[in-house]
Amino acid sequence: MSLVIEPVDPDDAASYDAFYDVYLAAERTDEEATPWMRDEMRAALRPRAARRADAFVGRVGGRVVAAGRLETPMLDNLETAEVAVHVGPQDRRLGHGSAMLAGLEREAAGRGRSVLQTLVTWRYDAGPDGAGEAGAEFARAHGYALGLAEVKRRLTLPVEAGLLEQLAAEVAPHHRGYELRSWVGPVPDELAEGWVRLTSTLITEAPVGDMDFEPEKADVGALREGEALIAAQGRTKYNTVAFDPAGEIVAYSDLATTVHEPGKAYQWGTLVRGDARGHRLGLAVKVANLRLLQAERPDIVELTTYNAEVNAHMIGVNERLGFAAVGRLGEFQKRL
Numbered sequence: 032m033s034l035v036i037e038p039v040d041p042d043d044a045a046s047y048d049a050f051y052d053v054y055l056a057a058e059r060t061d062e063e064a065t066p067w068m069r070d071e072m073r074a075a076l077r078p079r080a081a082r083r084a085d086a087f088v089g090r091v092g093g094r095v096v097a098a099g100r101l102e103t104p105m106l107d108n109l110e111t112a113e114v115a116v117h118v119g120p121q122d123r124r125l126g127h128g129s130a131m132l133a134g135l136e137r138e139a140a141g142r143g144r145s146v147l148q149t150l151v152t153w154r155y156d157a158g159p160d161g162a163g164e165a166g167a168e169f170a171r172a173h174g175y176a177l178g179l180a181e182v183k184r185r186l187t188l189p190v191e192a193g194l195l196e197q198l199a200a201e202v203a204p205h206h207r208g209y210e211l212r213s214w215v216g217p218v219p220d221e222l223a224e225g226w227v228r229l230t231s232t233l234i235t236e237a238p239v240g241d242m243d244f245e246p247e248k249a250d251v252g253a254l255r256e257g258e259a260l261i262a263a264q265g266r267t268k269y270n271t272v273a274f275d276p277a278g279e280i281v282a283y284s285d286l287a288t289t290v291h292e293p294g295k296a297y298q299w300g301t302l303v304r305g306d307a308r309g310h311r312l313g314l315a316v317k318v319a320n321l322r323l324l325q326a327e328r329p330d331i332v333e334l335t336t337y338n339a340e341v342n343a344h345m346i347g348v349n350e351r352l353g354f355a356a357v358g359r360l361g362e363f364q365k366r367l
């Protein structure tokens with residue numbers, strides 16, 4: 032019996048729960064996956080101007096056996112689409128994942144997208160290419176090539192105040208004339224333009240391996256739309272920037288907590304503008320942001336981050352803070 036693929040309405044409880052239950056069951060079979068919580072995912076599937084996100088279920092005989100997601104940027108990277116396939120443990124190796132992926136690829140092609148990308152997680156001990164791991168081998172079997180290998184790292188909090196003070200003092204002489212500023216929540220209006228100019232380059236300034244990325248559009252409207260989504264998901268962001276002597280934002284670091292996972296936080300981006308490198312600003316903004324988090328949220332006991340395997344500088348920064356490798360993630364890509 033063939034798979035029947037149907038779109039999901041995130042505001043219809045029966046439709047959405049059928050999708051999410053399969054998604055969560057699939058994610059929980061992978062100890063290194065970090066599944067989104069039910070309300071976080073639902074919020075992300077509602078309409079946005081900057082990014083379209085759709086969910087699908089696959090039924091056999093009326094029973095949902097597979098879930099899929101397709102996301103397409105709407106302001107930039109207009110050739111790309113992100114795909115994800117989820118099959119519950121009891122329904123695997125029956126062709127349902129392959130059928131769902133084929134359906135997502137047809138939908139992406141219909142939207143004019145020719146570069147498909149997906150994320151796969153696996154055990155740290157399996158090595159950087161994930162050879163023999165189910166998710167990585169599934170991607171390869173369907174024509175996706177590993178474009179960038181990343182390592183998942185975890186830090187137990189709090190970091191000792193003495194270590195943070197030592198690191199801040201160590202790097203301070205290297206960025207005299209620069210100013211750090213930290214805050215909780217949305218980007219202040221007076222910083223919005225500078226923030227989007229810098230953060231929109233993260234997608235290409237960070238190591239990208241063989242992945243095809245273009246710089247994101249520096250759009251304040253998209254920033255505010257994203258912040259509205261963050262609020263709807265029950266997340267809170269903690270942010271630190273560095274200003275150069277001319278008052279331009281040249282470095283930033285941000286992380287987030289969520290009401291759905293008490294005690295946990297996730298590192299998002301950290302970037303230093305190319306012409307401001309060499310001043311130890313990467314470590315400076317990360318240390319300042321950790322200080323902010325620990326002052327505001329002493330209940331947070333775990334921070335997770337991902338770094339490209341080849342990003343030796345940022346890995347060195349994180350290791351000095353005490354992060355330890357616990358898993359791997361691969362970014363895979365296929366051209367239609």
